[in-house]
Amino acid sequence: MSEHDLPFAITLAPASSRADLTGTWRTERASYVTRQAPCGNACPAGEAVRDWLYDAEEGDAGYERAWRRIMDANPFPAVMGRVCYHPCETSCNRGQLDESVGINSVERFLGDRALELGWRPPPAGPPTGRKVLVVGAGPAGLAAAYHLVRLGHEVVLKEAESRPGGMMRWGIPRYRLPRTVLEAEVQRILDLGVRLELDTRVDDLVSTMSEEHFDAALVCVGAQIGRRAYIPAGSAAHVLDAVSVLHGVAAGEQPLLGRRVAVYGGGNTAIDAARTAKRLGAEDALVVYRRTRERMPANEIEVQEAEEEGVRFRWLSTIGEVEESSIVVEQMELDEAGFPQPTGRTEVLAADSVVLALGQDSDLSLLAGLDDVDLGRGVVHTTSAMMTGQPGVFAAGDVTPGDRSVTVAIGHGRVAAGRIDDWLAGLAPAPEPPRELAAFDMLNTWYYEDAPRAHRPRLEAVRRQSTFDEVVEGLDADNALYEARRCMSCGTCFSCDNCVAVCPDDAVHNIGMPGTYEIDLDYCKGCGICVAECPCGAIEMLPEDI
Amino acid sequence: MAPTDLKLYQIGTFAAGNRLLDPGDRSVQADPGRASSITSGHRACQGCGEALGARFVLDAAMRAAGGEIVIANATGCLEVFSTPYPESAWQLAWVHSLFGNVAAVATGVAAALKAQGREHVRVVAQAGDGGTVDIGLGCLSGMFERNDDVLFVCYDNQGYMNTGVQRSGATPPAARTANTRPVGSEPGNVFGQGKDLPRIAMAHEIPYVATATVADLRDLERKVEKAMSLRGARYLHVLVPCPLGWASASQDTIRLARLATQSGLFPVFEAEHGVVTATTPIRRRVPVEDYLTLQGRFAHLFGPDGRPDVVARIQAGADRNIDRYDLVTVVDPDGVDHV
Amino acid sequence: MLRQLEGSRAVAETVARCRPQVIAAYPISPQTHIVEALSDLVRTGELEPCEYLMVESEFGALSACIGASAAGSRTYTATASQGLLFMAEALPNASGLGLPVVMTVANRAIGAPINIWNDHSDAMSQRDAGWVQLFAESNQEAVDLHVQAFVLAERLSLPVMVCMDGFVLTHAVEEIDVPDQEVVDSLLPPFSPRQVLDPAAPVTIGAMVGPEAFTEVKYLAAAQQLRVLDEVPVIAEAFEQATGRSSGGLVSSYRMEEATIAVLAMGSVLGSVKDVVDELRDVGVPIGVVAVSCYRPWPLDEVRAALAGLEQVVVLNRAFAVGSGTMLGQDVRLTLATSATRVHDVVAGLGGRPVTRASIRSLLAAVIGGEVDPDRLHFLDLDQDVVARELGLALAKES
Numbered sequence A: 001m002s003e004h005d006l007p008f009a010i011t012l013a014p015a016s017s018r019a020d021l022t023g024t025w026r027t028e029r030a031s032y033v034t035r036q037a038p039c040g041n042a043c044p045a046g047e048a049v050r051d052w053l054y055d056a057e058e059g060d061a062g063y064e065r066a067w068r069r070i071m072d073a074n075p076f077p078a079v080m081g082r083v084c085y086h087p088c089e090t091s092c093n094r095g096q097l098d099e100s101v102g103i104n105s106v107e108r109f110l111g112d113r114a115l116e117l118g119w120r121p122p123p124a125g126p127p128t129g130r131k132v133l134v135v136g137a138g139p140a141g142l143a144a145a146y147h148l149v150r151l152g153h154e155v156v157l158k159e160a161e162s163r164p165g166g167m168m169r170w171g172i173p174r175y176r177l178p179r180t181v182l183e184a185e186v187q188r189i190l191d192l193g194v195r196l197e198l199d200t201r202v203d204d205l206v207s208t209m210s211e212e213h214f215d216a217a218l219v220c221v222g223a224q225i226g227r228r229a230y231i232p233a234g235s236a237a238h239v240l241d242a243v244s245v246l247h248g249v250a251a252g253e254q255p256l257l258g259r260r261v262a263v264y265g266g267g268n269t270a271i272d273a274a275r276t277a278k279r280l281g282a283e284d285a286l287v288v289y290r291r292t293r294e295r296m297p298a299n300e301i302e303v304q305e306a307e308e309e310g311v312r313f314r315w316l317s318t319i320g321e322v323e324e325s326s327i328v329v330e331q332m333e334l335d336e337a338g339f340p341q342p343t344g345r346t347e348v349l350a351a352d353s354v355v356l357a358l359g360q361d362s363d364l365s366l367l368a369g370l371d372d373v374d375l376g377r378g379v380v381h382t383t384s385a386m387m388t389g390q391p392g393v394f395a396a397g398d399v400t401p402g403d404r405s406v407t408v409a410i411g412h413g414r415v416a417a418g419r420i421d422d423w424l425a426g427l428a429p430a431p432e433p434p435r436e437l438a439a440f441d442m443l444n445t446w447y448y449e450d451a452p453r454a455h456r457p458r459l460e461a462v463r464r465q466s467t468f469d470e471v472v473e474g475l476d477a478d479n480a481l482y483e484a485r486r487c488m489s490c491g492t493c494f495s496c497d498n499c500v501a502v503c504p505d506d507a508v509h510n511i512g513m514p515g516t517y518e519i520d521l522d523y524c525k526g527c528g529i530c531v532a533e534c535p536c537g538a539i540e541m542l543p544e545d546i
Numbered sequence B: 001m002a003p004t005d006l007k008l009y010q011i012g013t014f015a016a017g018n019r020l021l022d023p024g025d026r027s028v029q030a031d032p033g034r035a036s037s038i039t040s041g042h043r044a045c046q047g048c049g050e051a052l053g054a055r056f057v058l059d060a061a062m063r064a065a066g067g068e069i070v071i072a073n074a075t076g077c078l079e080v081f082s083t084p085y086p087e088s089a090w091q092l093a094w095v096h097s098l099f100g101n102v103a104a105v106a107t108g109v110a111a112a113l114k115a116q117g118r119e120h121v122r123v124v125a126q127a128g129d130g131g132t133v134d135i136g137l138g139c140l141s142g143m144f145e146r147n148d149d150v151l152f153v154c155y156d157n158q159g160y161m162n163t164g165v166q167r168s169g170a171t172p173p174a175a176r177t178a179n180t181r182p183v184g185s186e187p188g189n190v191f192g193q194g195k196d197l198p199r200i201a202m203a204h205e206i207p208y209v210a211t212a213t214v215a216d217l218r219d220l221e222r223k224v225e226k227a228m229s230l231r232g233a234r235y236l237h238v239l240v241p242c243p244l245g246w247a248s249a250s251q252d253t254i255r256l257a258r259l260a261t262q263s264g265l266f267p268v269f270e271a272e273h274g275v276v277t278a279t280t281p282i283r284r285r286v287p288v289e290d291y292l293t294l295q296g297r298f299a300h301l302f303g304p305d306g307r308p309d310v311v312a313r314i315q316a317g318a319d320r321n322i323d324r325y326d327l328v329t330v331v332d333p334d335g336v337d338h339v
Numbered sequence C: 001m002l003r004q005l006e007g008s009r010a011v012a013e014t015v016a017r018c019r020p021q022v023i024a025a026y027p028i029s030p031q032t033h034i035v036e037a038l039s040d041l042v043r044t045g046e047l048e049p050c051e052y053l054m055v056e057s058e059f060g061a062l063s064a065c066i067g068a069s070a071a072g073s074r075t076y077t078a079t080a081s082q083g084l085l086f087m088a089e090a091l092p093n094a095s096g097l098g099l100p101v102v103m104t105v106a107n108r109a110i111g112a113p114i115n116i117w118n119d120h121s122d123a124m125s126q127r128d129a130g131w132v133q134l135f136a137e138s139n140q141e142a143v144d145l146h147v148q149a150f151v152l153a154e155r156l157s158l159p160v161m162v163c164m165d166g167f168v169l170t171h172a173v174e175e176i177d178v179p180d181q182e183v184v185d186s187l188l189p190p191f192s193p194r195q196v197l198d199p200a201a202p203v204t205i206g207a208m209v210g211p212e213a214f215t216e217v218k219y220l221a222a223a224q225q226l227r228v229l230d231e232v233p234v235i236a237e238a239f240e241q242a243t244g245r246s247s248g249g250l251v252s253s254y255r256m257e258e259a260t261i262a263v264l265a266m267g268s269v270l271g272s273v274k275d276v277v278d279e280l281r282d283v284g285v286p287i288g289v290v291a292v293s294c295y296r297p298w299p300l301d302e303v304r305a306a307l308a309g310l311e312q313v314v315v316l317n318r319a320f321a322v323g324s325g326t327m328l329g330q331d332v333r334l335t336l337a338t339s340a341t342r343v344h345d346v347v348a349g350l351g352g353r354p355v356t357r358a359s360i361r362s363l364l365a366a367v368i369g370g371e372v373d374p375d376r377l378h379f380l381d382l383d384q385d386v387v388a389r390e391l392g393l394a395l396a397k398e399s
């Protein structure tokens, strides 16, 4: 039956409505958008977390791609998967739904898999002929070296110690970061052509630079010196600092701490010192901290793990005096502003040794001659481009003000490398385009499967009290995949086809590759359902000028 | 405890598709080759749930029947906005006769196809709630009773929308419509049972009765598929929010359908031969207020002169549904945490 | 072959030979015997393939026919009286969609008061529904018209009502010839719909049409209806060729040679009228009969030609619309508007009251004698006493 044979007007040809461009009704238009996921936004290392989780969701087919995406920012996935305090997870939107995505475990899974299968980053870039000095082979220095060689610069990494790694080696205990993992990831960087000079302390940066004709230098010497507080102590009192204790243990020594060890401080170093003391045979390891548990800077998980291992805590307490086998502890009270104030009530506790974990300072003597470098409050101040007051001299990691963590250091290393590259090229650093954050209320979480988190198994408590075996095991492949797939892909389309489905006007179409969409504005009436029903907040309404 | 189900993609089966799913596991709507039975250019309001529901249902039916489908459509919004001369939005064989006779028209089509030996061509009748529970009920009941080989789909937007939002036998209690103004001691529509057509259909003991909403595409498609796998009279009741009649925001259409189910006001279930065989448990239970306050038709129940007593009665209705269909199941809270 | 048959049975057998694929019907006197017989024929497999739908109402019956017809099947239904009214909404729908449904109307009065007996009120009430309306004078013609109705309906994509007087015809047993299957098959080819619901070539049937095209749609529908006036004689001619029987047509004249006066009527009353006319002719009165077989569309030219030059015409109306008058009579008046012929508009035989030869005789005598005022409606056999008494009572009450 041809259209012409159809009875006039009462019978119509199919789909003839397409002649009616109902898109003209619209006052607002739906438009795809990519928003910044909170995880990546929070990642100090600058990882595009959402993006690599997206790759990892594919399983075997996507793991290597995911790993490479991590490696674009961070050359230490296996290390980070163990020691990162994962602010990504703290800010993960899924945390507001059930539990945040176990990003860190997935990263570790990918990092370990890369080591297992020998995945390598792409070789160094074509040589630029420029030579950069990096002082200190901690995470900041190593990350910077990695990025600098990838940019084609010649890199010499000078390290005072006999082994590379900085605090990753000398601070963080083995039960949290096995050295084989650290070494493998460091080696992978060195294999790119970074020249590492061990046992080479740089005492005078300026002369080293000029003698060896460096075009730029990056100072990443960290904060190696344990802070000592004045505490009246008897002559037989046994007072040590945590950094030295941990360094000693890391170097294979057996520091003499006695049966009862008091650790003074509330950071991760304190916890590590206490847990290490336990492993060294202490019957009692007591952490004395002047504020409350809630206010303790140490990572909650580590506090929990320490408790499980039998470490005791004494909150709101200061150590007033140290004797040979006892300490005097004073009870504190929080004032209205939340600061601890002495109460005068004291108590004597048994302790064979006291380990101070009150923070670390940097040895900045290598910068002594550089008057233009601001070393106020014992740290190196830099511009946002990470350069010090001395042109060509940059600084990164613990040596600069701000949060101190491996993750921050790695991020600094990456940014510094980029800025050094800019500087060497005579370019002003390109500003990052601002991206809107994908906030929780932009998501439609109904669409996400109910999926509680797959927690990483932990070494059973008794065993780990006495060994330096790694406490937290990795996820198996199934769990890692499951975890990756819990990601809600905040702010970025993950090709769920919902927009194509929910349009009452049949105006959203799959185009080309599956999972790529187009809104047909000839027919989009601007109802906004696709926006409301986009699980991940990747569509927005834009006003139409009328 | 089975910790992981590797089929679990971010969205499980809640969204239409997912790049990681086999094409066969995706919804019909996610299929680039879907029929788009009702296509662009129709004149439905922005955010019309009925336009959406019709495409959901018919595309699924088209897939299930290999494209061999004839539709009979009652008078109502769906008919009017889809076929104003000279343009039709339908891409399938479609006939409209009257407001109250669609079930009989469909019966006739099915009988003709049977007599022609073309029973592979399947018949779907569709109507609004008015065309179903009120004016069309006589013909529909006859179709049920004779067990004619027709899938009847009611797009329930809870009122006569096409004529300017008057009440129907499916309009909920207390709702404001053009002829149930919120005045007096019992504001809005009367409190009553309404015509619970799914249960009326079940009383006919037809092979299949199901309810669904535009908020759960997979469930809806599965039910259409199931219905299409059976012969005889089948009834599908689909809740389709109407931004105009409900005085709701156009983008809230699916959200409202979801809240209707999650509050218990709209129970989602299936029945075979008069016996309930499955219900969709409430996943995230909400009080009826969450649903009601998004709709202007219930605005008189809230605010300074609000009627919490009326809201409480509506809540009681939702609770009764929850009891009747056992919509709240207690799940083992000890999910998949394997420490 | 002539057989002693009840009219209903004969119609049912004829319809069966027309091979409808879908029959949907709802019982109402005096149509019941027709559909009972058909349901039997379907059950016994004599009519096959055919789906017999026992629907829940006449509205459902015609609606099912609409669906079946749109799906490309030959469809049939039958009803009467209240049943036809219950179909009312669907009637213009079937015609508007151009669906060639054939329906028997076993004519019966409409209530209130409820009355199961014969008159034409039911069909007349639906005369403007866009259906072709054919009226049978006898059971033989009823049978023959059904065959012709299917041919006509399908040729023009229009629904057709075959009207036969309830009880008088439907329940009368007489000698009737039901055309042989071969004859019917030769006249009625398989149904080839103008438009059909086909998944392979989908169309939208039944669109909404606004002011921009509604008038044109109606104009075209009227044009299509007028083609009936050309086709009916053609089909009747073919029918006569095949069966040797002259049946149907638009209008037929009986003893109209040299007539100055004629009786115009439809349906079974024509038999008695013709008998009386024969008597009057025998005594030299120049009187004849004009029988209208096709009432809708109204064969204006043919009626005008048949009545041309007459002095008087008596229209026997078997229906009456309170507040407006007759239908057939008004159609005739309109037809003769420019002529000098006097029209006597007579209401006769309402609700089954017999139109006897005696009544006709005295009516015609009064007309011939000039005692009937052509400007006033005349009620045959009206019980003046009752009317006067009741009107008097009513008046008394008011004052």
Ligand SMILES: Cc1cc2nc3c(=O)[nH]c(=O)nc-3n(C[C@H](O)[C@H](O)[C@H](O)COP(=O)(O)OP(=O)(O)OC[C@H]3O[C@@H](n4cnc5c(N)ncnc54)[C@H](O)[C@@H]3O)c2cc1C
Binding pocket: A083, A084, A085, A135, A136, A137, A138, A139, A140, A141, A158, A159, A160, A161, A164, A165, A166, A167, A168, A171, A172, A173, A200, A201, A202, A203, A220, A221, A222, A223, A224, A243, A246, A268, A269, A272, A363, A366, A396, A397, A398, A399, A404, A405, A406, A407, A408, A409
């Ligand atoms: C006990 C402990 C546990 C920690 N746990 C965690 C953790 O779980 N997660 C986390 O994110 N962070 C943790 N941190 C913090 C983290 O280790 C540091 O923030 C991070 O290592 C800083 O990196 P960096 O490269 O700036 O400095 P460092 O890691 O300190 O590296 C500096 C390097 O420079 C070398 N160096 C110093 N001076 C010179 C010189 N003049 N010439 C040449 N070389 C020199 C040092 O030998 C060292 O190798 C922990 C710290 C400690 C102390």
Ligand SMILES: Cc1ncc(C[n+]2csc(CCOP(=O)(O)OP(=O)(O)O)c2C)c(N)n1
Binding pocket: B050, B075, B076, B077, B078, B099, B100, B127, B128, B129, B130, B131, B132, B135, B157, B158, B159, B160, B161, B162, B163, B168, C089
């Ligand atoms: C016999 C008859 N009565 C009334 C109407 C007017 N009418 C057309 S559509 C409609 C309401 C339709 O309501 P519903 O079936 O719920 O469909 P909706 O428009 O809400 O989708 C009414 C009353 C009509 N077309 N026919």
Ligand code: SF4
Binding pocket: A037, A038, A039, A040, A049, A050, A053, A091, A092, A093, A094, A101, A103, A486, A487, A488, A489, A490
């Ligand atoms: S859900 Fe995924 S993308 Fe979103 S914040 Fe969490 S990890 Fe990042």
Ligand SMILES: [Mg+2]
Binding pocket: B128, B129, B130, B155, B156, B157, B158, B159, B160, B161, B168
């Ligand atoms: Mg409705």
